[in-house]
Amino acid sequence: MRVEIxxxxxxxxxxxxxxxxxxxxxxxxxxxTGTHVGCDTTSCGACTVLLDGVAVKSCTxxxxxxxxxxxxxxxxxxxxxxxxxxxxxxxxCHGLQCGYCTPGMVMAATALLAERPDxxxxxxxxxxxxxxxxxxxxxxxxxxxQWAAANGGAR
Amino acid sequence: MIPxxxxxxxxxxVEQALAELAWHGRDVRLLAGGHSLxxxxxxxxxxxxxxxxxxxxxxxxxxxxxxxxxxxxxLTTHRTLERDPxxxxxxxxxxxxxxxxxxxxxxxxxxxxxxxxxxxPAADLAAAVxxxxxxxxxxGPSGVRDIPAAEFFTGVRTSALAAxxxxxxxxxxxxxxxxxxxxxxxxxxxxxxxxxVAAQARPEGRTAVALIGMGQTPLRAxxxxxxxxxxxxxxxxxxxxxxxxxxxxxxxxxxxxxSHLAEVLVGRALAAL
Ligand SMILES: Cc1cc2nc3c(=O)[nH]c(=O)nc-3n(C[C@H](O)[C@H](O)[C@H](O)COP(=O)(O)OP(=O)(O)OC[C@H]3O[C@@H](n4cnc5c(N)ncnc54)[C@H](O)[C@@H]3O)c2cc1C
Ligand code: FES
Ligand code: FES
Numbered sequence: 001m002r003v004e005i006x007x008x009x010x011x012x013x014x015x016x017x018x019x020x021x022x023x024x025x026x027x028x029x030x031x032x033t034g035t036h037v038g039c040d041t042t043s044c045g046a047c048t049v050l051l052d053g054v055a056v057k058s059c060t061x062x063x064x065x066x067x068x069x070x071x072x073x074x075x076x077x078x079x080x081x082x083x084x085x086x087x088x089x090x091x092x093c094h095g096l097q098c099g100y101c102t103p104g105m106v107m108a109a110t111a112l113l114a115e116r117p118d119x120x121x122x123x124x125x126x127x128x129x130x131x132x133x134x135x136x137x138x139x140x141x142x143x144x145x146q147w148a149a150a151n152g153g154a155r
Numbered sequence: 156m157i158p159x160x161x162x163x164x165x166x167x168x169v170e171q172a173l174a175e176l177a178w179h180g181r182d183v184r185l186l187a188g189g190h191s192l193x194x195x196x197x198x199x200x201x202x203x204x205x206x207x208x209x210x211x212x213x214x215x216x217x218x219x220x221x222x223x224x225x226x227x228x229x230l231t232t233h234r235t236l237e238r239d240p241x242x243x244x245x246x247x248x249x250x251x252x253x254x255x256x257x258x259x260x261x262x263x264x265x266x267x268x269x270x271x272x273x274x275x276p277a278a279d280l281a282a283a284v285x286x287x288x289x290x291x292x293x294x295g296p297s298g299v300r301d302i303p304a305a306e307f308f309t310g311v312r313t314s315a316l317a318a319x320x321x322x323x324x325x326x327x328x329x330x331x332x333x334x335x336x337x338x339x340x341x342x343x344x345x346x347x348x349x350x351x352v353a354a355q356a357r358p359e360g361r362t363a364v365a366l367i368g369m370g371q372t373p374l375r376a377x378x379x380x381x382x383x384x385x386x387x388x389x390x391x392x393x394x395x396x397x398x399x400x401x402x403x404x405x406x407x408x409x410x411x412x413x414s415h416l417a418e419v420l421v422g423r424a425l426a427a428l
Contacts (some may be wrong), residue, residue, distance in 0.1 A: 001163060018163030018206070019196075040156050042194050048260060054234075057260045060193050064163050065186075065210060108259070130258025 003067040007032065008076030016063050023047045023058040025066075026073060034074040034103045038132070045131030048104035049073050055111035057130070074103035077110065085152030086110050086145070095144030097135035105131050109145045114154035119145070158196035165208045169215070169294065169321060175207045176319045177296050185209050185321065187230060187269035190261055215268070215323065218242055225249075227325045229268020233280070234259075236267060245329040248355050251337035252283035255351075268322045271307070274314040274372070275347070276403075279339065281308065281373035282353035284325060285365035286335075292324035299323070308372035330355055334428035338420040342407070349408045350416040352376075352396075354424040360384060362428065368408075369400040369417055376400075379421055393422035 004013040005022075007030060014029050026032045026049070038046030040059050047059040050072040058071075077084040086109045089095065096102040105128065112119060112127035119127065124145045125138070133141060166172035176183055184203040186192055187210060195201045209215065215230035218239045225246045227236075236242050236253035243250055256262055256270075256279050270280045271291060281304075284291075289304035293316055302315050309315055316322060334356035339348045350368040357363065362383050364376040378399060382392040397414035404410035 017160065019158045019160055021157070040197070042190065042261065045258070045260060054263045055260050056264055060190060060197075061264070062163070062186075062189070062193070064165070065189065065208060067165075111259070127259060130260040 001064060003063050005063065005066050005068075006070045008072060014063075018062065018064050020063045021059055022049070022051075022056075022061040022063050022066050022071070025063040026058065026071070032073050032075055036100055036103055038100065038104075043132070044101070044104070045108060045128075046101050046104040048107040048131065050107060050111060053111075053114070055108050055130075072107070074106055077106065084110065084155060086113065086148040086154070089144040089146075089148035089151065090141075093140050093144040093147050095136065095141045101131060101133040101135075105133065105141055109141075109148065110154050112145070113149055117153045118149055121146070156197035158193065159199055159202040161203055162205045163208065164205060165211060167211075169209075169212060169323065172207050172209050172212070172321055173294065173296065173319070175205070176321070179205045181318060183207060183318075185272075187272075188232065188264040188266045189269075190257075190265040191269060191273040191275070209321070216266075220245060220329070221326075223329050225327045225329050227267055227327065229271075229322045229325065230266050231268075233257075233262035233265045233267070233270075236280075237262065245331045246283075246287055246327050248287060248330065248335040248337060248353055249280070249283045249327065251335065252279040252353060255279050255337065255339050255348075267325060271325065272314060272316060272322050274308050274310075274312050276308075276311055276370060276372055277347045277349075277351065277368045278373060279337075279348065279351060279367065282351055282365040282367045283337065284327065285373055285375055286353040286355040286363040287327040287330060288363065289328075290326040291322055292326065293317075293320040294323045295320035301326075305375060308374075311371045330357070333357065336424035336427040338424045338427075340416050340420060350402075350413050350420055352417070352420040352424045354421070354428060356428045362425070364396075364421060364424070366396070366400065366417055366421075369397065369402045369413060371401075374400070376417075376421065383425075389425035389428075390422060393418055393425055396421040 038044035182204040339351040396417040402413035
């Protein structure tokens with residue numbers, strides 16, 4: 001079947017199998033490998049992207065379900081010549097070690113701040129509940145999001 | 156993990172979805188939020204030949220007040236239930252249960268219709284719908300029928316819905332300004348309930364108490380309700396929570412531990428009413 005999905009502002013039309021998962025559409029067809037696959041069982045959140053502005057686990061969404069929708073991946077937030085406040089927060093506060101969970105964390109945090117620009121620590125922890133990190137122990141991630149909230153928020 | 160191949164049909168209307176169900180018989184599944192079905196398909200536990208995506212039927216996503224009832228469209232997401240002002244005012248128990256489901260990403264995609272139709276014995280919304288005296292409206296080829304929530308869940312992940320029926324509405328008895336409580340014990344933050352309790356006070360003194368994780372289906376704690384109605388103090392009534400239940404005895408928790416949890420959680424819920 002044919003799907004057209006706008007990713008980071010650019011429309012992409014592709015012929016896909018109905019069973020193709022959104023995360024594989026992004027990684028394998030568009031070579032946007034910033035979105036990671038951690039668990040593949042809807043648990044870890046490494047594959048989190050924004051679908052029409054809402055945080056979703058892209059390993060559990062069919063590309064067919066995203067047909068006609070807008071997707072934002074970590075590549076769409078900012079690059080080396082201009083990081084988003086959340087990305088910069090992770091850099092400033094050492095919110096990552098191996099970096100595997102980071103794209104998903106950054107997307108979930110961006111969605112959280114879009115909705116709650118000034119979250120409490122508990123709200124940050126609840127908002128990132130669907131994202132696992134095996135390295136940091138989460139404290140620096142919470143601090144990264146607090147830094148972002150104080151320095152520009154979701155965008 | 157990749158699901159087995161299937162034909163994908165995006166339903167443009169309820170009528171089309173019903174026609175697809177009727178046409179494809181046992182080989183078809185409806186796809187709502189996909190957060191129970193797609194994980195099962197990725198594990199190849201389910202391999203439908205045809206998937207009928209009802210996710211775009213916006214007319215099935217709503218919350219309305221209808222007299223003494225709150226009516227909810229099956230495609231309403233857990234996230235909407237968490238925040239909807241009508242839900243907060245008239246059936247806050249539903250919001251309390253929705254808030255405890257999985258994690259934000261899951262709640263963004265999962266729907267109340269999918270959760271009820273999936274009929275997991277530990278589904279949080281099932282407990283709330285049971286305690287709110289819910290009626291589930293099913294539509295099939297021969298028309299529409301009402302199924303009381305207490306008759307809807309028939310076994311582990313099986314419901315009274317026929318294969319050619321769509322769950323088209325959930326009707327709940329408004330509980331405006333009345334006490335309610337949702338208590339859930341799970342192993343990790345994002346996990347399903349080991350045991351959960353939904354309790355809803357009613358003005359006539361009858362308190363509804365529903366349990367999840369205490370049997371093959373979500374169920375009402377009949378003995379607790381009767382004791383409360385007879386004037387037995389809450390602390391004593393909660394000791395009856397596991398009466399008549401046959402909870403699972405498995406790696407997650409032993410049956411004895413679940414029974415203990417049910418008593419403790421019902422006690423907490425009743426104390427919070
Ligand atoms: C990581 C994770 C954690 C979770 N944690 C919890 C939790 O703590 N508590 C909890 O209660 N749930 C939990 N869930 C399940 C979640 O709530 C699901 O969203 C929900 O059970 C199914 O809703 P859905 O819209 O995603 O349905 P789908 O997966 O699309 O469908 C589920 C089933 O219902 C059928 N169906 C869907 N809509 C209809 C309809 N209108 N009429 C007839 N049949 C229909 C489908 O054919 C399918 O068989 C979790 C899920 C995940 C992935
Ligand atoms: S890879 Fe999607 S949640 Fe882990
Ligand atoms: S930084 Fe390694 S998993 Fe989070």
